[in-house]
Structure formats: structure tokens, C-alpha cells
Amino acid sequence: MTSVEAFKKICGNYPDKTVPVCYYLYSLEGALLNLHWNDIPSELKEELKAKIED
Numbered sequence: 668m669t670s671v672e673a674f675k676k677i678c679g680n681y682p683d684k685t686v687p688v689c690y691y692l693y694s695l696e697g698a699l700l701n702l703h704w705n706d707i708p709s710e711l712k713e714e715l716k717a718k719i720e721d
Contacts, residue, residue, distance in 0.1 A: 669699075670692055670695035670696040670698075670699060670715065671692070671715060671718045671719055673691075673695050674686070674688075674691050674692040674695060674719055675719060677691055678719075688716060688719070689704060690704075692715055692716075692719060693705075693707055693712060693715070696711070696715060
């Protein structure tokens with residue numbers, strides 16, 4: 668499962684909640700890349716945000 672898929676699943680399970688992108692999407696991606704979420708390149712963050720808006 669990708670970080671985007673996991674993020675969408677979390678959002679789907681809690682539709683009445685606001686799920687912070689930085690704490691979930693970026694943290695999940697950072698875990699996969701072995702990086703702190705804040706160290707993920709800006710370009711990748713933009714790509715990830717675009718994918719969750721699909």
C-alpha cells in the first residue's frame with residue numbers, strides 16, 4: 668500500500684474528521700523513505716498532495 672492509498676483509507680474511515688496532510692500523508696511517505704516528514708523534498712510533497720485530490 669502506498670502512502671496515498673493509506674491516507675485515503677484513513678480519510679475514508681473518518682469522513683467527519685479533518686486529517687492533517689503533514690501528520691499523515693507526509694509521515695507515511697517519510698516512513699517509507701526513512702525520512703522525517705519535514706525532510707521530504709517540496710516537489711514530492713506537491714506530487715503527493717495532487718494524488719490525494721484525484
